[in-house]
Amino acid sequence: MLEIENLSAWYGEAQALHEATLSVGEGEVVTLVGRNGAGKTTLVRCLMGLHKQLTGSVRLDDRDITSLPAHKRARAGLGWVQDDRGIFANLSVEENLLLPPKISESAWSLDQVYDAFPALGARRRAGGTTLSGGEQQMLAVARVLRTGARVLLLDEPSEGLAPVIVTQIGDIVRTAKEAGVGVLLIEQNVRFAATVADRHYLLAQGRLVESLDNHEFVERQDELLEHLGI
Numbered sequence: 001m002l003e004i005e006n007l008s009a010w011y012g013e014a015q016a017l018h019e020a021t022l023s024v025g026e027g028e029v030v031t032l033v034g035r036n037g038a039g040k041t042t043l044v045r046c047l048m049g050l051h052k053q054l055t056g057s058v059r060l061d062d063r064d065i066t067s068l069p070a071h072k073r074a075r076a077g078l079g080w081v082q083d084d085r086g087i088f089a090n091l092s093v094e095e096n097l098l099l100p101p102k103i104s105e106s107a108w109s110l111d112q113v114y115d116a117f118p119a120l121g122a123r124r125r126a127g128g129t130t131l132s133g134g135e136q137q138m139l140a141v142a143r144v145l146r147t148g149a150r151v152l153l154l155d156e157p158s159e160g161l162a163p164v165i166v167t168q169i170g171d172i173v174r175t176a177k178e179a180g181v182g183v184l185l186i187e188q189n190v191r192f193a194a195t196v197a198d199r200h201y202l203l204a205q206g207r208l209v210e211s212l213d214n215h216e217f218v219e220r221q222d223e224l225l226e227h228l229g230i
């Protein structure tokens, strides 16, 4: 589904990513774990077409999207759930859900969204900012699913949120997975990553140093935490 091959990136002379190769399959949840400065944001920016100084390739459903501009990547099915969650404060939940353009036949209807996320249905008339952190994250993900995105890119969704909300985010990710959507999760929270993901890539100093299935990841969690310093 999403295939990144030999991706290297630079800021001027300084190389921030070294030949990263990774993939996310249909209905698969994959995390990219690494400490501050490891290169996670750079990789996300390369994926979204926001960083240009790179070599290597990005393919989505067998289409080479390496040189597409950002807005065309979204149209190609790469759904970026942004940090600030991109929710319009003065619009209701439903109005926020009605905004995204439909890019494919797999776009979710409002009914599908409310079935999968009953909390959004219950609050459909509520204003965007009256939602809890977990509900806002739900709305942000639902908005991307409304487009029919094939792969969701979530950048540190658990950051700064209370444990009960982090648990809800796990449920949101599983809902997307069950619908066959691929999820690439950028995370520093190793314990949360272990509860939702099928596979993990560890990034250190711009290199993917390990690729592990969740079973190995859980077994080696303490060692990895120490190694990564997170």
Ligand SMILES: Nc1ncnc2c1ncn2[C@@H]1O[C@H](COP(=O)(O)OP(=O)(O)OP(=O)(O)O)[C@@H](O)[C@H]1O
Pocket (backbone or CB within 6 Å): 011, 014, 016, 034, 035, 036, 037, 038, 039, 040, 041, 042, 043
């Ligand atoms: N605009 C920039 N100019 C020069 N170097 C940069 C720039 N942005 C990032 N870097 C360098 O690239 C490397 C990777 O940084 P990046 O922000 O991708 O890491 P990260 O894993 O996302 O960390 P964080 O979680 O702190 O954002 C670091 O060495 C960083 O200093």
